[in-house]
Amino acid sequence: MIPGEIQVGQGEIAINVGRATLTVRVENTGDRPVQIGSHYHFYEANPALQFEREPTKGYRLNIISGTAVRFEPGQGRAVELVEYAGSKTIYGFRGEIMGPLSGSSVDTVAKTGAPS
Secondary structure (H helix, E strand, C coil), X not given: CCCCCCCCCCCCCCCCCCCCEEEEEEEECCCCCEEEECCCCHHXXXXXXXXXXXXXXXXXXXXXXXXXEEECCCCEEEEEEEECCCCCEECCXXXXXXXXXXXXXXXXXXXXXCCC
């Protein structure tokens, strides 16, 4: 072994095995490119991205951590999303969901901008 060398095992690394996935068609209707990172809550993505949002609540892109998908103006494509794991508590992003995904406060924040 050489100092600093990284030795990895053989084969492919499977990600997000056993988690619920969802495929949605997305179109960038804006005049600027939009890039979405691997762990961004897809439901709260840029409003210029047109897609059926409600089913994407609690999902993120099913891509390798630290990567992103870029949508050029006028571009449409299907993307695969994967459900968040753990406590499913979401803070930040665009502030549309501020707390646990289960419960009435999620719906209130998404619709009114203020928790109940």
